[in-house]
Amino acid sequence: MRTLTMRSRVMSDLPDVHAGPEQPAHSVIEAWLAGLISSARLRPEDKLPPEVELASALGVSRMTLRQALGSLEAAGKLVRRRGRWGGNFIAQPRIDFDLTGLPSFTDQMRRAHLRAGAKVIRTTTCRPSRAVREALQLCRGAQVHTVVRLRSANRSPIAVEESYFPADLFADLLKHRLSGSLYTLLRSQGRAPVSATEVLEPVIAPTEYAHLLDVDQATPVLRVCRTALAGDGKPVEYSEDYFRADRARIMLTARIDN
Numbered sequence: 001m002r003t004l005t006m007r008s009r010v011m012s013d014l015p016d017v018h019a020g021p022e023q024p025a026h027s028v029i030e031a032w033l034a035g036l037i038s039s040a041r042l043r044p045e046d047k048l049p050p051e052v053e054l055a056s057a058l059g060v061s062r063m064t065l066r067q068a069l070g071s072l073e074a075a076g077k078l079v080r081r082r083g084r085w086g087g088n089f090i091a092q093p094r095i096d097f098d099l100t101g102l103p104s105f106t107d108q109m110r111r112a113h114l115r116a117g118a119k120v121i122r123t124t125t126c127r128p129s130r131a132v133r134e135a136l137q138l139c140r141g142a143q144v145h146t147v148v149r150l151r152s153a154n155r156s157p158i159a160v161e162e163s164y165f166p167a168d169l170f171a172d173l174l175k176h177r178l179s180g181s182l183y184t185l186l187r188s189q190g191r192a193p194v195s196a197t198e199v200l201e202p203v204i205a206p207t208e209y210a211h212l213l214d215v216d217q218a219t220p221v222l223r224v225c226r227t228a229l230a231g232d233g234k235p236v237e238y239s240e241d242y243f244r245a246d247r248a249r250i251m252l253t254a255r256i257d258n
Contacts, residue, residue, distance in 0.1 A: 017059060025060050033068065033078075034077060044093065048090075078091055095248055105181075114154050118179045120178050128143075128146075132164050136237075145167050146162070146163070149178070157212060158247050160205075160209045161241050170191070193236055198227075203223045203242075204218060219245075
């Protein structure tokens with residue numbers, strides 16, 4: 001991370017925000033910073049100079065500057081952090097997650113040329129909640145294996161996966177290495193998922209997961225609830241995945257059947 005000042009070389013070529021009335025000053029500033037980001041002159045996690053200094057150098061009010069910064073934040077190009085160590089930081093680029101074809105997180109990272117990481121937070125074998133039991137079509141008293149993992153891209157937290165598997169189908173699941181692709185593990189046990197129903201919705205992350213994802217507790221995240229089925233139509237996984245909305249973009253390819 002670089003902490004930039006107005007003396008930094010990348011900040012030396014300031015735009016003329018008063019060149020003409022056809023474009024408002026905040027739009028000129030926004031386009032200038034967006035150009036520096038797209039050209040990689042400004043890098044992810046770079047901290048911009050203090051607003052007072054930047055506004056003074058540009059010859060605009062802080063209100064005008066903040067209007068430009070707000071537009072960049074809304075576009076996902078800037079992160080504004082509060083507190084003693086806060087400021088305006090260049091955002092990490094969003095990662096596209098294409099849900100078509102049930103790719104694993106590891107496969108998604110490989111496509112994006114990023115290194116996938118998985119940290120196991122906890123594992124348990126217990127009776128599930130009613131919602132999980134019904135999703136997996138289990139009888140009362142049946143048990144599930146629960147696996148909660150923090151997923152990362154190049155060591156940056158992206159998602160928390162909360163996965164449930166029928167214990168009667170995968171008796172020794174928790175004895176295996178769980179830091180790799182769980183779908184590969186299911187496939188090795190003859191129960192590969194071949195289809196799934198997925199529901200996407202914005203939610204406030206549970207406190208524990210907000211901490212793991214390194215976001216404020218009130219920050220909205222994308223929750224993907226998935227029920228995966230094996231070839232015989234039997235559910236083999238129910239999961240709730242919580243994605244950082246500032247780092248992930250969910251995609252789906254749809255086709256019209258003739």
